[in-house]
Amino acid sequence: MSHLIVGTAGHVDHGKTTLIRALTGINTDRLKEEQERGMSIELGFAHFKLPSGRVAGIVDVPGHERFVKNMLAGAAGMDVVLLVIAADEGIMPQTREHLDILQLLETKKGIVVLTKADLVDEEWLELVQEDVRAQLAETFLKDAPIVPVSAPTGKGLKELSLTIDAVCAETQARDASAAFRLPVDRSFIIEGFGAVVTGTAIAGRIRVGEPVEILPKQMEARVRNLEVHGKDVEVAEAGQRVAINLSGVSRGDVERGHVVAARGSMQPTKMIDVKLHLLRNAKLPLKDGGQTRLYLGTAEYLPYTFLLEKREMKPGETGYVQFRFDEPMVCARGDRFVIRSYSPMFTIGGGIVLEPHAKKHRRFHEDTIRELKALELAGDVLATAETVLRRAGAAGVTLNALRQSLATTPEATAQIVGDLESQNLVRLGGGATPYLHRAIYDDLCQQIISALDNFHRKAPLRQGMPREQLRAALPKELNAANFDAILAALQAEQRIVAERDIVRRAGFVVTFTDEQKQIADRLERAYRDGGFSSPDIGDVLAQFGPKRELANAIFYSLVDAGKLIRVADLVFHESVMERARQVVTNYIRQHGKMTVAEFRNLTDSSRKYAVPLLEYFDKIGFTRRVGDERVLREQKGQ
Ligand code: GDP
Ligand code: MG
Numbered sequence: 001m002s003h004l005i006v007g008t009a010g011h012v013d014h015g016k017t018t019l020i021r022a023l024t025g026i027n028t029d030r031l032k033e034e035q036e037r038g039m040s041i042e043l044g045f046a047h048f049k050l051p052s053g054r055v056a057g058i059v060d061v062p063g064h065e066r067f068v069k070n071m072l073a074g075a076a077g078m079d080v081v082l083l084v085i086a087a088d089e090g091i092m093p094q095t096r097e098h099l100d101i102l103q104l105l106e107t108k109k110g111i112v113v114l115t116k117a118d119l120v121d122e123e124w125l126e127l128v129q130e131d132v133r134a135q136l137a138e139t140f141l142k143d144a145p146i147v148p149v150s151a152p153t154g155k156g157l158k159e160l161s162l163t164i165d166a167v168c169a170e171t172q173a174r175d176a177s178a179a180f181r182l183p184v185d186r187s188f189i190i191e192g193f194g195a196v197v198t199g200t201a202i203a204g205r206i207r208v209g210e211p212v213e214i215l216p217k218q219m220e221a222r223v224r225n226l227e228v229h230g231k232d233v234e235v236a237e238a239g240q241r242v243a244i245n246l247s248g249v250s251r252g253d254v255e256r257g258h259v260v261a262a263r264g265s266m267q268p269t270k271m272i273d274v275k276l277h278l279l280r281n282a283k284l285p286l287k288d289g290g291q292t293r294l295y296l297g298t299a300e301y302l303p304y305t306f307l308l309e310k311r312e313m314k315p316g317e318t319g320y321v322q323f324r325f326d327e328p329m330v331c332a333r334g335d336r337f338v339i340r341s342y343s344p345m346f347t348i349g350g351g352i353v354l355e356p357h358a359k360k361h362r363r364f365h366e367d368t369i370r371e372l373k374a375l376e377l378a379g380d381v382l383a384t385a386e387t388v389l390r391r392a393g394a395a396g397v398t399l400n401a402l403r404q405s406l407a408t409t410p411e412a413t414a415q416i417v418g419d420l421e422s423q424n425l426v427r428l429g430g431g432a433t434p435y436l437h438r439a440i441y442d443d444l445c446q447q448i449i450s451a452l453d454n455f456h457r458k459a460p461l462r463q464g465m466p467r468e469q470l471r472a473a474l475p476k477e478l479n480a481a482n483f484d485a486i487l488a489a490l491q492a493e494q495r496i497v498a499e500r501d502i503v504r505r506a507g508f509v510v511t512f513t514d515e516q517k518q519i520a521d522r523l524e525r526a527y528r529d530g531g532f533s534s535p536d537i538g539d540v541l542a543q544f545g546p547k548r549e550l551a552n553a554i555f556y557s558l559v560d561a562g563k564l565i566r567v568a569d570l571v572f573h574e575s576v577m578e579r580a581r582q583v584v585t586n587y588i589r590q591h592g593k594m595t596v597a598e599f600r601n602l603t604d605s606s607r608k609y610a611v612p613l614l615e616y617f618d619k620i621g622f623t624r625r626v627g628d629e630r631v632l633r634e635q636k637g638q
Pocket of ligand 2 (some may be wrong): 016018039040061063
C-alpha cells in the first residue's frame with residue numbers, strides 16, 4: 001500500500017493538537033515550552049493506523065501567526081490536510097492564511113474538521129457548515145467532506161477516521177520511482193549514533209547503506225540506519241515520515257531546510273525561473289528587483305525578484321518570474337513554493353518551479369516568455385526533457401545534467417533518452433558527450449553547410465574554410481568537442497570533407513584558369529627551388545607585380561591544399577618538407593639523436609630555418625625535444 005502524510009492546518013487554539021491526540025494517542029506538543037504555554041510552536045509528528053490498516057504519517061502544525069514559517073515547512077510534505085475550524089469561532093485569519101498556503105502548494109486533498117462541536121448547538125453547527133462551505137467555494141476544498149467532532153466526548157472521531165481512510169484511498173501517492181529526496185525538518189545528534197535527520201520523503205526510495213548527498217552544500221554522507229514510525233526499516237519510501245541516521249555528518253552539518261537526496265541526483269542553483277501567482281489579497285503589487293521570502297520544501301530563502309513579463313505584478317495576477325539567490329539553493333522542476341512579503345510578513349503568493357537551473361534572460365521579451373510557456377505546458381517528463389534539450393541549444397545536455405535537471409534516477413533518465421532517441425535526440429559520440437535536440441542539430445548542420453557554400457562562393461580559389469573560422473561563425477555555446485563531432489558526422493554522410501584544418505563541401509574542387517595555373521606553378525617553383533632557405537613571402541609575391549593580389553589568393557589555395565606549408569612565419573614546399581623529414585629520420589635512426597647544428601649542417605641551411613623547422617616537427621608530434629637534442633617520437637605500430 002502506498003504511503004501518505006496527513007497534516008493539520010488552521011487557526012491557533014482551534015483544536016488541532018487535541019484532535020491528533022484524540023485520534024492517535026500521541027501528544028505532538030513535545031517541547032516543554034509548548035506544554036507550559038498550551039500552544040504548538042514547532043511541527044509535531046505522529047502516525048495513525050487507519051481502519052483499513054493503512055498507516056498514515058501525521059504532521060501537526062502550529063496555528064499562531066508567529067509560526068507560519070514552521071507551518072510552511074510542514075505543509076510542503078502533506079498529501080491530505082485536515083483543515084481544523086473551531087465550530088464556535090469559524091474561519092479566522094490563520095485559517096485563511098493556511099488555506100492560501102495549501103492552495104498555493106497544490107495540496108491534493110483535504111477534509112474540513114469542525115472541532116469543539118460540543119460547545120455549540122445543532123443550529124449553530126449548521127450555520128457554521130454553510131458559512132465554511134461558502135468560503136471554500138473557490139478552493140481545492142470546495143467538495144471536501146466536513147466532519148464535526150468533539151474531543152472531550154469523542155463524537156465524530158470514528159466517522160473522521162473512516163473519512164480520512166476514504167480520502168487517502170483516492171489520493172495519488174508520491175512517485176517512489178523518482179530520485180530519493182527528503183527535505184529535512186529536524187536534525188539532532190544521538191550520543192553513540194551520530195547525526196539523525198527527520199523529514200517527509202517526497203520522492204523515491206532509500207535503503208540502508210546507500211550514499212546520499214546533503215544539499216545545497218553538496219556534502220556526501222551514507223545512510224547508516226532508517227526508522228519509520230519508530231521502527232527500524234531497510235527501505236523507506238516517498239510519502240513516509242523518515243528518520244535517517246547518517247554517517248559522515250557531524251553536529252551542525254545538517255539543519256532544517258537542507259535536503260537529503262540520492263547522490264548526484266540534484267544540482268544546487270542560484271537562479272530559478274518560476275510561474276508565480278500573486279494572491280488577490282496580497283496588499284501590494286510585486287515590484288521588480290525587490291527581496292522576498294521564499295518557502296520551498298522545509299527551507300526559507302531570501303531571493304531577489306526579477307519580473308520577466310512586466311515591470312509590476314498586481315494582486316491576483318500570474319506571471320513568469322526569475323528568482324536570484326545570494327547563496328545556492330536546491331529545488332526540482334515542478335516544485336511548489338510560497339512567497340511572503342519581506343516585512344511585515346504576509347503570505348502574498350506562490351507558484352511552481354519551471355526551470356531550476358536558469359540563465360539570465362532578456363526580460364520583457366517574447367522569446368523568453370515563449371520558452372517558459374513551453375516548459376510550463378510540457379505535460380509529461382518526455383515533453384519536459386525535450387524542452388530542456390531544446391533550451392540547452394548547441395551546448396547540448398549530458399546524460400548526467402539531464403538527470404539532474406529532471407531530478408530523477410539514472411534508470412529513468414536512460415529510459416527517457418531511449419524514448420526520445422529515434423525522433424528528437426542526437427548523441428554526439430560516446431562517454432560524457434552531450435545530447436542535442438534534433439532541431440538544434442539540424443539547424444547547426446544547416447549553418448555549417450551554408451557557411452561553407454558562402455565561403456566557396458566568396459573565395460573560389462581557396463580549398464576550403466579554415467576550421468576555426470567556421471567554428472567562429474557558429475553559436476558560441478558549441479564547444480570544440482561538439483563541433484568536431486558534428487563535422488565528423490557530416491563527413492560520414494559525405495556532405496563535407498574536413499582535412500588538414502580545412503573544411504569544404506564534398507565535391508568542391510578548386511579549378512584554376514590557365515593563368516592561375518601558371519601563377520601556381522611559379523609559386524611552387526619558387527619554394528621548391530628555395531629549398532631549406534625558404535624565400536620571404538613578401539619578396540615572392542612582389543615578383544607578380546600587378547597580379548600580386550591574385551598570386552596572394554593562389555598562395556593561400558596552395559597552403560590549403562598542403563602544397564605549401566607554413567612553419568611559423570616561414571613557408572616550405574611540401575617536397576622540401578618531405579626531404580627534411582627524411583634527413584631527420586635517417587640521422588636519428590643512425591645516431592639515436594640530433595642537434596640543431598647537425599640538422600643545420602645536413603640541410604645546408606642556417607639556424608633561422610633549422611630552428612623553426614625542428615620546432616614544427618616537435619609540434620606535429622614527429623620529433624620530441626630532449627634537452628638540446630631531438631629524438632623520434634615513437635609512432636604507433638612501429
Ligand atoms: P491548536 O492550537 O489548534 O493545536 O489547539 P489545541 O489542540 O491546543 O486546543 C486549544 C484548546 O481547545 C485546548 O484548551 C483544548 O482543550 C481545547 N479543545 C480542543 N478541542 C476541543 C473540543 O473538541 N471541545 C472542547 N470543548 N475543547 C476543545
Ligand atoms: Mg497545536
